[in-house]
Amino acid sequence: MEKLNFIKNGVSKLPPGFRFQPTDEELVFQYLKCKIFSSQLPASIIPEINVSKYDPWDLPGNCGEQERYFFSSKEAKYRNGNRMNRTTNSGYWKATGSDKKIASSMTNIGIVGVRKTLVFYHGKSPNGSRTDWVMHEYRLLTLETTTSNSSQNYGNEIGDWVLCRIFMKKRSDSGSMMMKNDYTVMNEARFFDFMSVHNNSAMPPNHSSTSSSCSSSSNFVEVSSYDHEQTSAYADF
Known part of the structure; x- marks a missing residue:
């Protein structure tokens, strides 16, 4: 199958009439998993970019689009730590709510996806002002089963990439x-x-x-x- 490439100059450009609206499961197991394990992607539609280097309104692509997607490398905030850097030029991304588990409906492969929701704050932490910019950050983790009670627990994170969906929350009518x-x-x-x-x-x-x-x-x-x-x-x- 020929690999489809819809990225030009770091910006995704779909043909007229096409919409990229993947589910959480498709993003994790069809795109992020393939990206981490260097497998062939269904289509080259998601550009690579370090999201923390840009304010959300300065990211490549059409800011007026409902959603934008990026593969972002895991940049550590501290040299000897695992915490990701979430600070941009004008503000920072702050996690909110609880993480959502994303499992594969096709097969049990010992891998699980996790979706983390973050909100962009303008200014310096912890006194920034909340904005309407939202990011869904997808990660890939191992799924471990204990022999004692056959319960499953999250293991270690896999790979050096996360997948980000960034959009602006619509105000209520x-x-x-x-x-x-x-x-x-x-x-x-x-x-x-x-x-x-x-x-x-x-x-x-x-x-x-x-x-x-x-x-x-x-x-x-x-x-x-x-x-x-x-x-x-x-x-x-």
Whole structure:
């Protein structure tokens, strides 16, 4: 079978109409396992890159794509340690939640995959600000069976590669609607206060209660004060 290569200049480029949407099992046993054991890959679609050398928005490929995939080498954070380096130029990746075990449905080969979820934080640890960037990091481990009770435990990690799926988490529709409503309210407040400044002299006495109720909000007071200063500046000019 001819090996398919869809990588050009370190960036994956699929033909029009094709989508790369592998399952966790396929990523671990069809791609990561083959990469580690130097077997032929189903397709050369996943580029090699050290993910910790880039901020997520600077990684190769189209940032607007839903997901991007990379083979990343295991770079140790400390010279004599096994902990991976997860610090980038602008922030760091922080693990969250529990790891997910990924087993092969085809055969019991004594190998298991593990998916670790990480979130990107902007700034320096431990005071970074959380972002919407998420990474699923896939690893390959040996699966050991104890003779006493036939239970299976994770063994050592295999190989010098991990497989990374990186994407930006979508905001909920309710959150987006709240932001839109807040924006609309602020614009309406600015428009109302602007009109009230210019038409204050012409406003009848029975509108004083409405003006008082609107100025009870600190946000409205700040907007009204800003517009009044701008109006005075234009008048002096």
